Amino acid sequence: AQSVTQLDSQVPVFEEAPVELRCNYSSSVSVYLFWYVQYPNQGLQLLLKYLSGSTLVKGINGFEAEFNKSQTSFHLRKPSVHISDTAEYFCAVSDRDNQGGKLIFGQGTELSVKP
Amino acid sequence: EAGVAQSPRYKIIEKRQSVAFWCNPISGHATLYWYQQILGQGPKLLIQFQNNGVVDDSQLPKDRFSAERLKGVDSTLKIQPAKLEDSAVYLCASSLSPGAGQPQHFGDGTRLSIL
Numbered sequence: 001a002q003s004v005t006q007l008d009s010q011v012p013v014f015e016e017a018p019v020e021l022r023c024n025y026s027s028s029v030s031v032y033l034f035w036y037v038q039y040p041n042q043g044l045q046l047l048l049k050y051l052s053g054s055t056l057v058k059g060i061n062g063f064e065a066e067f068n069k070s071q072t073s074f075h076l077r078k079p080s081v082h083i084s085d086t087a088e089y090f091c092a093v094s095d096r097d098n099q100g101g102k103l104i105f106g107q108g109t110e111l112s113v114k115p
Numbered sequence: 116e117a118g119v120a121q122s123p124r125y126k127i128i129e130k131r132q133s134v135a136f137w138c139n140p141i142s143g144h145a146t147l148y149w150y151q152q153i154l155g156q157g158p159k160l161l162i163q164f165q166n167n168g169v170v171d172d173s174q175l176p177k178d179r180f181s182a183e184r185l186k187g188v189d190s191t192l193k194i195q196p197a198k199l200e201d202s203a204v205y206l207c208a209s210s211l212s213p214g215a216g217q218p219q220h221f222g223d224g225t226r227l228s229i230l
Contacts, residue, residue: 004157032215043119043206043221044158051216090157094215100170101146101215105157 002027002093004106012112015083021076021109023091033074034092034103035065044090050074061085086113116141119222121207127228133195136225140188140209146170147184148219149192150206158206164190165213194227202229 007022025031032051036044048059055067065076074091091106120139128134140147145166150158161180163170166187175182179198184190194201204226208219 036221041223041226043208043223044219045221046218049216049218092157096215098215100163100165100213101210101217101219102160102163102171103158103219105159107155108157 002029002031002095002104004091004093004104006089006091006106006109008109009107010110010112012114013081015113015115016080018079019077019081019085019111021089021091021111023074023076023106025072025074025091025093027072027093027095030096031093032096033065033067034094035059035063035074035076036090036092036105037061038088038090038108040087047076047089081111081113083113083115085111087111119207119209119220121205121222121225123225124223125226125228127230128197129230130199131196133193134197134227135191135193136205136207136227138190138192138207138222140190140207141220144209144211144220145187146210146213146217147190148208148210149182149190150208152204152206152224154203161192161205163213170213197227197229199229201227203227 035047050067092103147164149161152158162172164184182192204224206224208221210217
């Protein structure tokens with residue numbers, strides 16, 4: 001079974017500052033990794049995903065994440081945040097061999113960008 | 116392309132009443148998912164359909180929840196009778212095909228409040 005832990009429930013940051021949202025996962029099998037963003041009263045949007053290849057993955061809106069297999073982490077970063085990045089961010093994993101593609105989500109990190 | 120459509124957006128009912136949610140996936144998407152997102156938590160998969168067949172319903176409380184996807188397109192999720200703990204956002208998602216690496220596209224959800 002897989003599990004996902006997002007280490008920070010809330011991250012306040014000032015506009016134009018860098019940010020890192022931390023995600024650790026636990027799994028006995030190989031996984032795919034995802035970051036989704038959820039704006040208030042909306043569904044989830046895919047930011048980026050790691051399937052294979054380069055461990056540094058670039059996504060939309062200037063976000064990137066790095067897969068670290070030895071530390072079982074997949075932290076999300078952005079060098080300079082905007083007010084519009086204020087949202088809830090979810091890390092998720094999927095068993096590579098699961099034909100259904102079931103996603104296991106973390107608890108979420110609320111990013112609050114202040115002017 | 117049109118996104119995943121869900122209705123209603125909001126629903127308030129009393130405990131022990133019944134309620135139904137509707138989802139129309141992205142055209143051509145064979146796989147459909149229903150997730151439950153309780154406040155402060157990440158989404159949890161309730162049921163997954165591949166066309167009109169059930170792939171995974173291991174976390175669906177079958178004594179009160181039911182879902183169907185007739186004709187392999189639209190889907191409905193029903194709760195009967197509702198309990199206070201069912202208060203949550205119910206998210207529908209679809210993907211082109213099943214598989215762990217396939218991106219899932221989410222609707223805006225139905226926010227259910229049980230009084």
